Amino acid sequence: MNLEPLSSSFLVDRENCMKCRDEEWSNEKKDLCVPKLVVFLSYTHDTIAAVYSSVSILCCLLTCLILGIFGHYKDTPIVRANNRDLSYLLLVSIMLSFLCVFLFLGRPSDVTCRLRVTTFGVIFSVAISSLLAKSIIVCVAFKATKPGNSGYKWMGTKLSNSVISLCSIVQIKICVIWLSTCPPFQEEDAHYFQDIIVIQCNEGSAIAFYSVLGYLGILAAVSFIIAFFARTLPDRFNEAKYITFSMLVFCSVWIAMIPAYLSTKGKYMVAVQVFAIIASSAGLVVSIFFPKCYIILFRPELNTKVGLLGNKAR
Template sequence: MPEREGMCEQEIQYENQQLQQIPGCVNDSCLSLGPWVPESRCSTPCLPGSRKKFGSSIHKCCYECVTCPEGEISNTSDSENCMKCPDEEWPNEKKDRCVSKLVEFLSYTDDTTVALFSSLSIFCCLLNGLILGIFMHYGDTPIVKANNRNLSYLLLVSIMLSFLCVFLFLGRPVDVTCMLRVTSFGVIFSVAVSSLLAKSIMVYIAFKTTKPGSPWKKWMGARFPISVMSACSLIQVTICVTWLSISPPFQDKDTHSYQGKIIIQCNEGSVIGFYSVLGYMGLLAAVSFIIAFLARTLPDSFNETKYITFSMLVFCSVWIAMIPAYLSSKGKDMVSVEIFAIMASSFGLLGCIFFPKCYIILFRPDLNTKIGFLSNKGQ
C-alpha cells in the first residue's frame, strides 16, 4: 500500500504483529477498519530523565536512551533533547524536573561553626573588657602609665571592636554588611597597629631625650603619639572611602562553583581596593615590627617594645598564612578563614601586649612601683 512505502523493515514487522492481534485481521486487510493507526517502533520508549540518541543503528527508526547530562532534565517520554535548568535550580535525582538549589552561607541556625565563632568572640570580648577594667582601676600605677596610658586604652578598645566585627561575617550577607566587613576590620586594625607604632616611636624618642641637648625633646608629650596614630589611621580611612565610592562590595550569588548549591557571598567589587586595605595594614605592621625590634633593648622604663615585636610577628604570620588559604577556598570556608585570621591576630595582640602587664599588676605588685622597677632593672 502507498501508506506503507518508505517504512523500514522493523516498522512493518511490528505493525503486522499489532494487526494480527485484532480478530479476523490478516496483514493489510484491516487497515481500512477505522481511525486506529498502529504504532511502530524498534526501541523501547525513553522515560523522563533521558533522551533519544540516534545513529547507533543502521535503521533511522531505531535509537537508544541516554541519561540527560548534568544540569539538564527531560520531563516527557521519548524526548529528543534535554532542557537546561535555570541558574538557581538543579535537576532532581531522576532528572525529570528542576528543584531549587541549596542556599549556603554561615547561618546562625544551621551551622555549628557560627556557634563556635560567636562563643569565642563573646569570650574574647569579655576578657578584653576585664583587662580594660584592670587597667582603668590601676591607671595611676607606673606600668599602666608607661608608654602612654591613653594609647593603651585606645588599643584595648580597638581590639575589642575587632572581636565584635566578627559578627559582620556571620549570617546571610547583604550589601550593607558586605561594605562594612573589610572596611571595618581594616580601619580597626589600622588604629590598633598605629597605636603600637606610636608606642614604639615613643620608646625610641624617650631614649634619645636622655642625651644632653637632644633635639628630640620637643617631640615628647601626649600629643605626638596621638598624632602619629591619627595620621596613620586616616590614610586607611581614605583608602576605604575611595574604595566604597568607586566600586563598593556587594552581595553576590555563586551558582557555578558547586553543583546543586548557591553560595551567598560578598563580592569585593574592586579587587584593588580590597588588597589596598590589606596591603596598607601589612605595611603598618611591618614598620611597627621593625621599629619595635630596633628599640627592644633600649633601657627605657617599662620598655614594652619586646612585647610589641613579638605581637607584630604573630600578627604578620597570621595574615601571611591567611592569604594562600583565602585564595584557595570558596564559600563558607573563605569566610571562616577571614574570621579565623581576625580572631587569631586580635588575640595575639591582646595576649602579647597585655597579659604580661596584667600578671605584674595582679600577681607581682612589688614590681609595679618605681623602686621595684629599678631593682628589677638592675638584676
C-alpha cells in the first residue's frame, strides 16, 4: 500500500492511496508518510534565541548596576530632584521587562502562553505610568511655585502613587478579563507549512490582545504629550525632555513592530515580539538614565546645586 497525500495527481496508476495524517507529510518519492518537523523558538536550535537571552541578561545586569548607582548616590541633587522613588520603581520594572523575555523563548505551554502578554503588559504599564507621574510632577511643581497656588499639597508620593495605581489597575483589569473569558493557549499549527508543525501560542482573543497593546500605546502617548509640553519649563532639574525622547523611541519601536508582527508567522512572530520588548526597554534605560549616570560618574562637579545652577546659567 502506498501512503501519500490524497491528490488527483497521485492517483495515476495507483490502486490504493492514503492521505497522510496532520502531523505527517509525504516524502519525495510520494510513497511514505514521514513526521513533520516540530519548530518553536528554541534555546538549543535557534541562534536568535541565544542572542536574545544573552542581550536580555546583559541589559538586566546593566539596569541593576544603574539601580545600584542611584542607590549609592541617592542623596545627591540630580537623584533627589528627579523623584528617586519613581526612578527606583522604573528601574525595577525595566529589569522585570528584560526578564519576561524568557517567557517567550522555549517551547510554549498553556501557562507561559497566559503569562507572556499579560506579564509584560502589566510591567510596561507600571513603567510608563511611572514616567507619566514624573511628567505630571514636573508640571505641578512648576505651577506650585506661583503665588497663591495650592499645588504643593498634590506633590510627592500622594500624586505619584495615585497615577501609578490608577494606570496599572486598568491594565490589570483588562488582563483579568482576558484570562477569565478567553485565555491564550498552546496550539500546534500543522497546516500553514507543508512540512512543519509550529508550536505557538494562540492569543485566544485578538480583541483582548490588542487592547493590552493599545492601552500601553495610550499611556505612552499621554506621557509623551505631557512631557513634550513640560520639556521647556524653566526648571534646572527638569527631565521632561528625556521622557519625551524615551516615549518617542518607545512608540516608534512598537509602531514598527505591528506590520512586522502581522507579516510573519510561527517562531518569527515571537522573535519580533521579543525584539520589541528588548528594544523599547533598552530605549527607556538609555534615554532617561544614561545622561544622569554620566553626570554622577564623570561630571560630579555638576551633581551639586551650585554646579547645576552654574550649568543652567551658561
